[in-house]
Amino acid sequence: MNTATVSDAETPRSLTARILGTPSVGPLLVLLGFCVIFALTNPRFLATHNLSIILQQTVIIGVLAIGQTLVILTAGIDLAVGAICVLGTIVAGKLVNLGYDPVLSMGFAILLCTAAGLAAGGLVSGLRLPPFIVTLGILGILTAALRLISEGGAFPVRDPFLAWMGNTMKLGGFVLTYGVLIMFTLYAIVWYLLNQTKWGRHVYAIGNNAEAARLVGIPVRRHLLSVYVLAGLIYGIAAWLALGRIPNADPNAMQSANLDSITAVVIGGTSLFGGRGGLIGTLIGALIVGVLRNGLTLAGIDPLWQDLVTGILVIIAVALDQMSRRRS
Amino acid sequence: MADHSPHVVLEARNVVKTYGHVTALDGVDFELRAGEILAVVGDNGAGKSTLIKTLTGAVHPTSGDILLDGAPVHFKGPLDARHAGIETVYQDLAVAPALDIAANLFLGRELRAPGLLGSLFRRLDKKRMREEARRAMGELKFRLPAIDNPVESLSGGQRQGVAVARAALFARKLVIMDEPTAALGVRETGQVLELIRSIRDRGLPVVLISHNMPNVFDIADRIHIMRLGRRAAVVTPKTHSMNDVVAIMTGAATA
Numbered sequence: 332m333n334t335a336t337v338s339d340a341e342t343p344r345s346l347t348a349r350i351l352g353t354p355s356v357g358p359l360l361v362l363l364g365f366c367v368i369f370a371l372t373n374p375r376f377l378a379t380h381n382l383s384i385i386l387q388q389t390v391i392i393g394v395l396a397i398g399q400t401l402v403i404l405t406a407g408i409d410l411a412v413g414a415i416c417v418l419g420t421i422v423a424g425k426l427v428n429l430g431y432d433p434v435l436s437m438g439f440a441i442l443l444c445t446a447a448g449l450a451a452g453g454l455v456s457g458l459r460l461p462p463f464i465v466t467l468g469i470l471g472i473l474t475a476a477l478r479l480i481s482e483g484g485a486f487p488v489r490d491p492f493l494a495w496m497g498n499t500m501k502l503g504g505f506v507l508t509y510g511v512l513i514m515f516t517l518y519a520i521v522w523y524l525l526n527q528t529k530w531g532r533h534v535y536a537i538g539n540n541a542e543a544a545r546l547v548g549i550p551v552r553r554h555l556l557s558v559y560v561l562a563g564l565i566y567g568i569a570a571w572l573a574l575g576r577i578p579n580a581d582p583n584a585m586q587s588a589n590l591d592s593i594t595a596v597v598i599g600g601t602s603l604f605g606g607r608g609g610l611i612g613t614l615i616g617a618l619i620v621g622v623l624r625n626g627l628t629l630a631g632i633d634p635l636w637q638d639l640v641t642g643i644l645v646i647i648a649v650a651l652d653q654m655s656r657r658r659s
Numbered sequence: 660m661a662d663h664s665p666h667v668v669l670e671a672r673n674v675v676k677t678y679g680h681v682t683a684l685d686g687v688d689f690e691l692r693a694g695e696i697l698a699v700v701g702d703n704g705a706g707k708s709t710l711i712k713t714l715t716g717a718v719h720p721t722s723g724d725i726l727l728d729g730a731p732v733h734f735k736g737p738l739d740a741r742h743a744g745i746e747t748v749y750q751d752l753a754v755a756p757a758l759d760i761a762a763n764l765f766l767g768r769e770l771r772a773p774g775l776l777g778s779l780f781r782r783l784d785k786k787r788m789r790e791e792a793r794r795a796m797g798e799l800k801f802r803l804p805a806i807d808n809p810v811e812s813l814s815g816g817q818r819q820g821v822a823v824a825r826a827a828l829f830a831r832k833l834v835i836m837d838e839p840t841a842a843l844g845v846r847e848t849g850q851v852l853e854l855i856r857s858i859r860d861r862g863l864p865v866v867l868i869s870h871n872m873p874n875v876f877d878i879a880d881r882i883h884i885m886r887l888g889r890r891a892a893v894v895t896p897k898t899h900s901m902n903d904v905v906a907i908m909t910g911a912a913t914a
């Protein structure tokens with residue numbers, strides 16, 4: 332596009348170009364902006380107690396959004412996030428209530444979530460069906476099946492192991508649940524996979540140009556399958572996190588999880604067209620959603636406004652993505 | 660010409676390919692010599708692309724032999740051919756636009772860090788890949804912006820340059836280019852042709868399929884002319900004119 336690039340063969344990109352080119356800078360500024368506004372309007376916002384609550388409220392969507400990021404990076408979308416996570420809570424809760432060993436029950440539930448990911452990935456990569464339709468179908472099937480299993484209603488799950496993620500530890504004046512630590516650990520692990528390994532690089536390549544990926548010898552279908560399986564495993568871990576937060580298995584829970592996880596990913600700067608973005612953005616995106624809900628609640632604003640503001644943010648984020656793609 | 664009998668890198672003998680009643684290749688011969696750019700030209704339906712596909716393993720010949728460095732080979736698929744040292748460049752730009760130049764050059768063949776970091780933690784050696792990419796582009800004398808720029812920030816010619824350089828970087832025997840400049844403008848075509856020349860000058864033979872006669876006459880050492888599923892003639896730009904070649908392609912003349 333610009334002829335100048337031809338001549339400066341040896342000059343590396345300038346620092347400002349690097350910073351501005353980093354996709355998570357925009358979302359970070361938005362996050363800081365909201366924090367400043369809420370801190371100025373309400374002194375309670377910055378209290379350590381409140382900050383730890385924000386983190387705890389972000390955990391489940393934050394973890395689901397990791398799997399959602401992986402799928403969206405391959406130019407797919409996952410509408411079964413919430414349903415697969417609920418599958419985990421119901422199965423684990425049901426088994427424990429029937430008297431089975433809690434560790435085995437939770438393990439089996441997480442395995443089942445992984446299998447749901449395998450099913451989605453198999454249909455997407457094997458039969459080449461659109462991810463949108465496959466996960467919509469799985470959402471429908473799971474929602475119906477889970478209501479049947481749980482006979483329609485929610486039931487309490489009282490078991491110390493299943494609630495383990497809700498245990499807290501103090502870090503200075505900061506109260507952290509184990510769940511929060513697990514969330515950050517998962518982000519670190521998957522970030523490493525995406526940015527420092529061949530596997531991650533191929534995820535980006537497939538989302539960018541699946542045909543080019545195939546031509547250079549990347550086993551595209553097998554790779555897609557691995558992405559959905561990993562996403563399923565992560566949704567299973569999120570189920571354990573959910574039981575740690577609310578000791579209750581509810582087939583009607585997490586109905587907004589699809590939208591919320593997609594919101595976190597998109598606000599975080601990951602492109603819905605695949606191949607661009609990353610996990611740091613998603614973490615910031617999930618925090619933006621958490622901060623927004625918390626700050627507006629503290630300000631005593633009707634919860635409906637929270638959804639409205641989130642909706643506007645999503646549209647702005649997608650519009651910005653579209654515009655930058657059209658320019659290049 | 661035959662005095663020194665130069666080493667033949669890739670050869671096809673009497674290759675036939677039929678699809679039902681349709682004969683795509685009717686006993687074609689093919690010979691790529693060491694250190695040359697061999698252009699393959701022919702009218703539509705003359706069997707150019709079927710010939711190339713049999714050479715790269717995408718199509719299995721009905722009969723006939725293919726020899727690499729004098730030894731018969733039977734490629735089961737394109738990956739087989741690649742493992743044997745044959746790289747192919749396609750006309751559509753086969754790059755991942757959001758990844759940087761170094762990542763594209765090493766796509767599918769990433770280098771891992773040495774030691775435990777690489778073997779256990781599967782960590783990529785990004786620094787070494789950048790260094791090697793820089794060195795390779797320097798050797799090929801192909802001018803590009805810094806190696807950590809995303810490929811989408813490049814011009815079409817530079818992008819195709821990345822795809823061509825990738826093939827050259829990993830090909831051990833030869834590179835096959837299928838209309839590599841078809842999607843490019845005049846100036847960008849020039850850049851890519853220059854690159855193909857420097858690949859040949861480094862000792863790697865190139866098979867170039869092209870419709871563009873001026874390009875062919877610009878860089879080819881020899882021209883393999885296809886007609887009706889056979890090799891009609893092999894000529895050189897020195898002994899024949901473009902009109903001669905077109906005449907042989909259409910059957911109006913013989914070599």
